Amino acid sequence: xxxxxxxxxxxxxxxxxxxxxxxxxxxxxxxxxxxxxxxxxxxxxxxxxxxxxxxxxxxxxxxxxxxxxxxxxxxxxxxxxxxxxxxxxxxxxxxxxxxxxxxxxxxxxxxxxxxxxxxxxxxxxxxxxxxxxxxxxxxxxxxxxxxxxxxxxxxxxxxxxxxxxxxxxxxxxxxxxxxxxxxxxxxxxxxxxxxxxxxxxxxxxxxxxxxxxxxxxxxxxxxxxxxxxxxxxxxxxxxxxxxxxxxxxxxxxxxxxxxxxxxxxxxxxxxxxxxxxxxxxxxxxxxxxxxxxxxxxxxxxxxxxxxxxxxxxxxxxxxxxxxxxxxxxxxxxxxxxxxxxxxxxxxxxxxxxxxxxxxxxxxxxxxxxxxxxxxxxxxxxxx
Amino acid sequence: xxxxxxxxxxxxxxxxxxxxxxxxxxxxxxxxxxxxxxxxxxxxxxxxxxxxxxxxxxxxxxxxxxxxxxxxxxxxxxxxxxxxxxxxxxxxxxxxxxxxxxxxxxxxxxxxxxxxxxxxxxxxxxxxxxxxxxxxxxxxxxxxxxxxxxxxxxxxxxxxxxxxxxxxxxxxxxxxxxxxxxxxxxxxxxxxxxxxxxxxxxxxxxxxxxxxxxxxxxxxxxxxxxxxxxxxxxxxxxxxxxxxxxxxxxxxxxxxxxxxxxxxxxxxxxxxxxxxxxxxxxxxxxxxxxxxx
Ligand SMILES: Cc1ncc(C[n+]2csc(CCOP(=O)(O)OP(=O)(O)O)c2C)c(N)n1
Ligand code: SF4
Ligand SMILES: [Mg+2]
Numbered sequence: 043x044x045x046x047x048x049x050x051x052x053x054x055x056x057x058x059x060x061x062x063x064x065x066x067x068x069x070x071x072x073x074x075x076x077x078x079x080x081x082x083x084x085x086x087x088x089x090x091x092x093x094x095x096x097x098x099x100x101x102x103x104x105x106x107x108x109x110x111x112x113x114x115x116x117x118x119x120x121x122x123x124x125x126x127x128x129x130x131x132x133x134x135x136x137x138x139x140x141x142x143x144x145x146x147x148x149x150x151x152x153x154x155x156x157x158x159x160x161x162x163x164x165x166x167x168x169x170x171x172x173x174x175x176x177x178x179x180x181x182x183x184x185x186x187x188x189x190x191x192x193x194x195x196x197x198x199x200x201x202x203x204x205x206x207x208x209x210x211x212x213x214x215x216x217x218x219x220x221x222x223x224x225x226x227x228x229x230x231x232x233x234x235x236x237x238x239x240x241x242x243x244x245x246x247x248x249x250x251x252x253x254x255x256x257x258x259x260x261x262x263x264x265x266x267x268x269x270x271x272x273x274x275x276x277x278x279x280x281x282x283x284x285x286x287x288x289x290x291x292x293x294x295x296x297x298x299x300x301x302x303x304x305x306x307x308x309x310x311x312x313x314x315x316x317x318x319x320x321x322x323x324x325x326x327x328x329x330x331x332x333x334x335x336x337x338x339x340x341x342x343x344x345x346x347x348x349x350x351x352x353x354x355x356x357x358x359x360x361x362x363x364x365x366x367x368x369x370x371x372x373x374x375x376x377x378x379x380x381x382x383x384x385x386x387x388x389x390x391x392x393x394x395x396x397x398x399x400x401x402x403x404x405x406x407x408x409x410x411x412x413x414x415x416x417x418x419x420x421x422x423x424x425x
Numbered sequence: 426x427x428x429x430x431x432x433x434x435x436x437x438x439x440x441x442x443x444x445x446x447x448x449x450x451x452x453x454x455x456x457x458x459x460x461x462x463x464x465x466x467x468x469x470x471x472x473x474x475x476x477x478x479x480x481x482x483x484x485x486x487x488x489x490x491x492x493x494x495x496x497x498x499x500x501x502x503x504x505x506x507x508x509x510x511x512x513x514x515x516x517x518x519x520x521x522x523x524x525x526x527x528x529x530x531x532x533x534x535x536x537x538x539x540x541x542x543x544x545x546x547x548x549x550x551x552x553x554x555x556x557x558x559x560x561x562x563x564x565x566x567x568x569x570x571x572x573x574x575x576x577x578x579x580x581x582x583x584x585x586x587x588x589x590x591x592x593x594x595x596x597x598x599x600x601x602x603x604x605x606x607x608x609x610x611x612x613x614x615x616x617x618x619x620x621x622x623x624x625x626x627x628x629x630x631x632x633x634x635x636x637x638x639x640x641x642x643x644x645x646x647x648x649x650x651x652x653x654x655x656x657x658x659x660x661x662x663x664x665x666x667x668x669x670x671x672x673x674x675x676x677x678x679x680x681x682x683x684x685x686x687x688x689x690x691x692x693x694x695x696x697x698x699x700x701x702x703x704x705x706x707x708x709x710x711x712x713x714x715x716x717x718x
């Protein structure tokens with residue numbers, strides 16, 4: 043039952059992942075660079091390879107609104123967006139997690155206007171980190187395909203929506219050879235979604251009514267517990283997937299982290315480039331490792347702490363930017379590592395913001411600089 | 426037991442939180458008691474949400490999803506498509522939304538659902554303003570009516586939503602009002618019967634005691650006067666073309682309708698005359714559409 047190997051771009055790879063997951067309702071609205079995902083799903087539907095209700099909504103806000111109710115009616119739901127589309131969904135992102143609707147959405151990271159741009163930058167999805175969505179950052183089409191299946195499994199287990207994220211063009215439109223697992227394996231990994239609570243005249247349960255303060259408090263607390271449970275669920279899903287399909291990623295990845303002087307921490311497509319930089323630096327005799335943060339929400343606090351215990355320095359590379367605080371991963375790492383007696387010194391570099399190119403040579407320079415200097419409290423702009 | 430010749434299934438319950446005498450509660454009764462318990466409701470923020478009930482209470486013996494103000498038609502789309510995907514062809518999906526949530530902030534999603542001809546019923550309970558937030562104007566508020574955001578009277582006319590919806594050429598558009606409960610219930614039954622054909626839209630004029638400044642017992646009378654003066658004619662439109670008039674102007678002067686409501690008490694005689702001329706012109710324009718004179 044080994045899978046089929048095909049040459050596709052990252053977005054089409056994601057669409058194959060969606061097909062394997064068998065969602066029954068897919069409400070969408072087009073935006074560059076997400077469109078190839080939706081086009082491929084439409085093709086699958088037209089060719090009879092997917093049985094799905096496609097809703098071509100008039101906006102992302104409506105697409106997400108329809109996702110929530112379809113999910114609450116008890117069917118598996120998928121959508122995809124990017125940038126402005128994700129911004130327009132913001133109100134409904136909170137509504138979705140509040141309603142505990144296990145929707146899976148791919149967001150293709152793209153700069154947010156104004157001004158207009160189409161470039162890879164993770165600020166769009168990272169700015170949604172507090173909406174109660176599980177977030178996975180992927181570096182390749184293969185990883186997105188595999189992660190979509192895992193995301194459905196985790197989302198439906200803990201009843202929270204999940205975002206699978208990859209970057210514009212570097213991943214979304216780059217061709218790569220992808221292995222598509224056999225449908226039987228996917229079905230084994232992801233059984234049909236049959237929630238006991240749903241909008242159904244037979245059971246007459248409602249959702250969304252006004253609650254009092256105590257009920258709201260309990261609701262938020264329960265939502266937090268579900269998010270905490272997503273950590274173990276994500277590890278388990280990844281391990282099961284690896285056992286079944288032969289590929290796994292972990293919620294973090296530690297690459298050549300044996301006895302390092304410094305570790306590069308980053309997310310998304312930058313990890314691919316950083317891996318090359320690590321190999322070259324290791325060949326030059328420098329003890330460098332890479333920490334890839336794949337699962338960003340819930341933040342894998344304990345795993346990150348363990349990975350960085352006793353490491354002298356970490357240099358965080360952020361292809362994203364929050365004015366007034368800096369790189370998102372930099373902030374999260376500082377918070378995660380705070381109070382450790384044997385934790386690393388944390389350097390925060392803004393690298394690739396707005397989609398600028400960061401080749402391995404540049405990462406090597408940044409590593410050398412971080413080794414030579416004391417960490418600044420503020421983020422440092424690195425082009 | 427109903428006062429009229431209306432078949433009701435008891436889905437709506439007493440004990441809800443509407444103002445005593447509220448026309449919306451009356452409308453909801455005839456809507457959901459006609460649809461029956463095999464229904465799923467979608468309700469955005471509005472007095473309807475208050476009437477529907479706070480957690481864990483509900484005045485409706487059916488699942489109700491309370492959505493966001495602008496998303497009702499999109500939310501109903503999600504339910505209707507999921508039911509279809511599950512092979513369920515019997516459960517009614519019904520939106521019950523206010524005029525603000527329909528004419529204004531929710532219009533984009535409604536127009537789009539109409540264009541896609543989604544299979545659900547959309548009922549707008551039109552009390553001509555944002556009552557839940559303290560009686561501000563909406564685009565349904567009539568010309569010269571006082572609201573808290575138009576203290577000297579609204580300077581522009583009411584948007585003609587029934588005609589806009591008819592222009593979408595959906596299977597069914599109807600206007601109704603609580604002073605004519607049998608007509609309202611019949612229209613809901615007709616909409617229910619047309620399940621499977623696409624979007625069915627009913628605009629129900631529901632006088633608001635507080636927002637209009639109407640006496641507690643005067644809701645139904647005010648509603649009837651809206652029809653008899655020609656301010657709010659009751660009619661049906663199928664596929665944007667076949668118009669049927671149910672109840673129209675009896676030639677009663679608009680003054681009789683306006684004088685029931687304190688939101689018009691600032692009007693000067695020439696302003697009342699101006700409203701009369703507009704109502705007459707609208708009525709004449711509408712009459713041209715009916716096949717029967
Ligand atoms: C996005 C958003 N903006 C504003 C509000 C506040 N709000 C709640 S109810 C309401 C008025 C709705 O008016 P209408 O739809 O006519 O219903 P009514 O209160 O008259 O029954 C408003 C503005 C909201 N809930 N959501
Ligand atoms: S404010 Fe008006 S619409 Fe709202 S419950 Fe009271 S009478 Fe009914
Ligand atoms: Mg209103």
